Amino acid sequence: MIRRYPNELRGHLWPGILFLGALIVATASSNLFLQDAVIVILLWAAIASAWNISGGFAGQLSLGHAAFFGLGAYTSTLMNVHLGLSPWVGMLCGAVLAAVVGVFIGLASTRLRGPYFAMATIAFAAALQVVAGRWYSLTGGNEGIPIPFKVGFENFMFSSKFSWNIIALVYVIAVYSIAVWIEHSRFGFQLAGMRENESAAEALGIHTRWLKIAAISLSAFMTALGGTFYVQYAGFLDPGYVLSFSLSIKFALMCIIGGMATPFGPILGALLVTVLEMYLRAHLGGGSSGLYLIVYGVLLILVVRLMPEGLIIGVPKLWQRMRASPVA
Amino acid sequence: MLDVRNVTKRFGGLIAVESVSFSVTAGQIVGLIGPNGAGKTTLFNLIAGALQPNEGRIAFSGKDITGWAPHGICRMGLARTFQITKPFRRLSVLKNVMIGAFTSVHERCRATELTMGILNETGLTAWRDTLASSLPVGLRKRLEIARALATKPRMLLLDEVMNGLNPTELREMMHLIRRLQASGLTILLIEHVMKAVMELCHSVMVLHHGQLIVTGSPAEVCADRRVIEVYLGEEYLLG
Numbered sequence: 001m002i003r004r005y006p007n008e009l010r011g012h013l014w015p016g017i018l019f020l021g022a023l024i025v026a027t028a029s030s031n032l033f034l035q036d037a038v039i040v041i042l043l044w045a046a047i048a049s050a051w052n053i054s055g056g057f058a059g060q061l062s063l064g065h066a067a068f069f070g071l072g073a074y075t076s077t078l079m080n081v082h083l084g085l086s087p088w089v090g091m092l093c094g095a096v097l098a099a100v101v102g103v104f105i106g107l108a109s110t111r112l113r114g115p116y117f118a119m120a121t122i123a124f125a126a127a128l129q130v131v132a133g134r135w136y137s138l139t140g141g142n143e144g145i146p147i148p149f150k151v152g153f154e155n156f157m158f159s160s161k162f163s164w165n166i167i168a169l170v171y172v173i174a175v176y177s178i179a180v181w182i183e184h185s186r187f188g189f190q191l192a193g194m195r196e197n198e199s200a201a202e203a204l205g206i207h208t209r210w211l212k213i214a215a216i217s218l219s220a221f222m223t224a225l226g227g228t229f230y231v232q233y234a235g236f237l238d239p240g241y242v243l244s245f246s247l248s249i250k251f252a253l254m255c256i257i258g259g260m261a262t263p264f265g266p267i268l269g270a271l272l273v274t275v276l277e278m279y280l281r282a283h284l285g286g287g288s289s290g291l292y293l294i295v296y297g298v299l300l301i302l303v304v305r306l307m308p309e310g311l312i313i314g315v316p317k318l319w320q321r322m323r324a325s326p327v328a
Numbered sequence: 329m330l331d332v333r334n335v336t337k338r339f340g341g342l343i344a345v346e347s348v349s350f351s352v353t354a355g356q357i358v359g360l361i362g363p364n365g366a367g368k369t370t371l372f373n374l375i376a377g378a379l380q381p382n383e384g385r386i387a388f389s390g391k392d393i394t395g396w397a398p399h400g401i402c403r404m405g406l407a408r409t410f411q412i413t414k415p416f417r418r419l420s421v422l423k424n425v426m427i428g429a430f431t432s433v434h435e436r437c438r439a440t441e442l443t444m445g446i447l448n449e450t451g452l453t454a455w456r457d458t459l460a461s462s463l464p465v466g467l468r469k470r471l472e473i474a475r476a477l478a479t480k481p482r483m484l485l486l487d488e489v490m491n492g493l494n495p496t497e498l499r500e501m502m503h504l505i506r507r508l509q510a511s512g513l514t515i516l517l518i519e520h521v522m523k524a525v526m527e528l529c530h531s532v533m534v535l536h537h538g539q540l541i542v543t544g545s546p547a548e549v550c551a552d553r554r555v556i557e558v559y560l561g562e563e564y565l566l567g
Contacts, residue, residue, distance in 0.1 A: 186430040186439070193427040196416035203376060203410070205402035205431035205479050 015176060015264050018271070019169060026165035035161040039233065041274045042168035043226060048254035048266035049175040050222035055252060056260035057182055058215035059195030060109050064121030065251045067128045068098040068220040070243035072227025074132065076156075077145050077237045087156035091228035095221045102220030106213030122245065129243035145237040156232045164233055171229060172267070175222050179263035191215060195261070223251075246293075253296060257303050259310025268312055273299075329354040329483055329514045330375070330406070335384030337370055337538075344370040346538040347384070352483070357505065357515045359525040359546070362535035363559050368518045369411055371535065372485050375516075376408040377401040389482065403431065407481035409472035411488045411518070415460035422447070422456040424471055428478030442478060450474040450504060466497040473504070484508065486517040490524050502528060522560070526550070534559065 025038045047069065054060045075097055076090025105124065109117050133142045151159050158164055182188035193201040194208045202208055231237045241247065250273070258269020276299070280292040307314025330352040337345040345367045352358050360368050373379040375386055377398040385394045388406050402408075416424050425446055429439040447453045450470050455463065460471060469489045476484060490501050502524055509515055519525050525532060525546060532549040534542040536558045542549055549555055 184436065186434055186436070189423065189427045189430050189439075192419060192423065193416055196419060197414045199378065199398070200410065200414035200416065200475075201427070202398040203378070203402060203408055203414075204428045204475060205399045205407075206427070207397075207399045 012180075015267060018267065019173060022165065022169055026162050026169070032161065035165060037274075037278060039161065039164050039168050041271055042165070042172045043229060043233070044250075044254060044274050045267040045270035046168070046172040046175045047223055047226040047251055048258065048270040049172070049179055049263070050219050050226065051251040052179060052219075052255045052260060052262075052266045053182065053222065054216045054219035056255055056262070056266070057179075057188060057191045057195070058212055058219075059191075059261075060106075060212055060216055061114070061118045061252070062105075062121040062216070062219075063118045063245075063248050063252055064105075064123070064125035065219075065223050066243050066245070066247040067121070067125035068102065068223040069227040069230070069247065069251075070125075070128060070132065070239070071098045071101060071220075072224030073231040073237055073242045074139065074227075075224070076228040077147060077231055078138065080148070081145060086154050087228055087232055088154070091156070091225055094228055095224040098224035099217045099221040102217035103213055105220070106216040109212045109216060110209045122248070125243060125245065125248055129239060132239040132243055139239065142239060144239060147231055147235050147237065149235060156228070167229065171225060176263055176267065178218070178222070179266075183263055187211075187214070192261070249296075253300055255310075257299060257310060259312030259314075262310070262312050265310050265312040269310070272311070329389055330516065331387040332371075332375065333385045333387075335371070335374055335381045335386060337367075337374055337379060338382050343538050345374065345381075348535070348538070348540050349384075350533055350540060350543065352514060352516055354482075354514050355509070355512065356530045357509050357517065357528050359529035359532040360516060360518045360535060361520070361522075361525060361532060361549075361559065366535040367538040368535050369487060370538075372408060372487055372518060375401075376406070376485060402479055402481070405480070405482035406485070407476035407479050407483070408485035409469075409476050409487055409489055411491075413465075413468040413472050415463065415468055415471055417459070417461035419460055420457050421452055421460055421463070421471060421474075424460050425452075425474050425478050428475040432478065432480035442480075446474050446477050449507075450477070451500065465492050466494065469493065469501070470504075477508075481513070483514040483516070486515060486519075488518050488520065490519055490521045498524065522550075 022038050022042055025034055029035055051062065051065050054062050072091065072094035075094030076087045079085040079090035079093060080087050105121065108120050112120050132139045149157060151157050182191065190206045190211055193204065193206055194211055198208055227242060231242065254269035254273045255266040257273060258267065259265025276295065277292055280295055284291050303310065332351065333349050334347045335345060336343065336347050348371060362368055370379065374381050377396050377400065380395055385392055387393065388404055391404065393401055393404060416427065422443060425443045426439055429442045433439050433442055447456055450473060452467065452470055452474055455467060463471060473486070473489060490498055493501060498521065505515060505528055529546055531544065532546050533540055534549060534555050542552050542555050550560065
């Protein structure tokens with residue numbers, strides 16, 4: 001009768017294999033498509049992990065994380081174009097700015113719960129997108145901003161895929177480490193309590209308001225770093241993309257599919273979603289460019305219906321059940 | 329230890345708790361009884377900070393805690409359990425208690441140590457890897473107490489921890505409460521199980537329509553005419 005704690009994929013074996021695989025591709029492969037794929041997967045994995053800090057660990061479902069991503073992208077780009085500052089400096093400034101904005105979003109989250117909080121984050125990102133599109137003198141409006149192509153470490157611009165790959169790898173390992181730390185720390189235990197039952201957590205001496213603000217702010221900081229990386233790598237800042245609702249959805253989706261509130265879940269989710277997206281784009285062609293969104297939708301429904309805890313917990317559970325009752 | 333002065337709570341036109349005053353001496357077990365809807369749990373929520381009183385003051389170990397947030401009151405050393413248990417459902421029993429332990433200690437190893445001790449004390453060691461959602465009601469009540477104990481309180485508010493227990497569980501629970509009192513904890517408990525109230529409590533308060541009508545020793549309270557009328561019933565006297 002009494003159910004045992006599910007056997008999760010413990011340890012760092014799988015992420016370790018994945019990171020090592022990325023490193024091998026970076027050093028050994030001359031296939032540019034493959035290298036590009038690895039960089040993009042690592043980037044989205046890092047951002048899904050950053051989203052996980054707020055949406056997973058803290059249980060504050062944000063559908064506006066593109067706002068933080070965009071803040072990172074815009075801050076570094078504008079400081080680079082207007083002031084001639086290194087994107088590295090801009091990246092840090094953007095992340096700090098996003099963290100400060102995250103504090104305010106966090107304050108909102110103490111008033112708005114569940115779907116209301118999610119809607120507030122959507123509205124915030126949408127508002128930011130309008131501002132970026134209209135404030136022509138500062139942001140270049142909807143036309144976007146090309147990133148000056150001056151190769152060099154200080155300009156955060158590289159001609160070889162290898163360098164991009166290494167930076168993306170450092171980024172994803174950093175966010176993954178934070179997630180592992182959270183899982184085992186006092187902070188993480190308190191977050192888990194808050195996400196399971198807020199009033200019980202408060203009765204146990206947990207300051208839930210502070211926890212929410214801290215988690216959302218940290219998540220915003222880590223997401224904004226990815227925004228700078230993305231525009232530098234893409235070479236162009238497009239407000240229609242970096243601040244878009246569909247991007248916010250994608251961050252959340254990757255994490256939900258992989259498994260929320262686990263360190264490796266969002267990384268797995270990012271891998272699956274990105275590979276699927278690339279495959280569908282290549283095989284469905286330009287004529288049905290929106291079709292992959294339908295596939296996203298179906299995938300999301302299937303995961304939420306069949307494995308609400310995400311693949312990282314759901315698949316081992318299924319495996320256990322299949323072993324326990326072999327089909328005769 | 330705990331001092332409640334003229335506390336009133338209104339929900340719109342309904343007066344749930346009306347000008348209630350009492351104090352609890354350190355080291356005692358005090359019972360709070362009364363019919364359903366008398367305002368017992370509301371009074372607990374007021375003391376624990378989950379609700380704010382409209383009037384009156386509440387002081388705990390000499391400090392005015394009126395208007396404090398629940399987490400602040402818990403950190404002061406006044407912990408509570410919930411009548412309708414609120415376990416962290418998708419976490420193991422061990423983690424449930426660990427979360428409480430992290431309020432009183434910061435390092436993980438010390439929190440684990442504290443948790444193991446409390447699981448042992450509350451008889452939950454065998455279930456430590458079980459998900460809280462799959463615990464039966466008797467164990468859930470014990471988990472509520474274990475979690476509260478992990479915050480290292482000086483006083484416990486127990487809200488019907490003996491309801492729905494079988495005779496063996498009831499006996500164990502009463503042993504546990506007595507042990508806690510012997511270890512120096514002050515306890516205020518809401519209870520309908522009169523046997524437990526009679527055996528455990530040093531003094532008993534009776535709440536009716538939001539007002540304290542009688543306070544006294546268990547024997548005095550049970551013999552009181554008004555208490556029999558509003559709560560215990562004639563059969564109790566005869567039985």
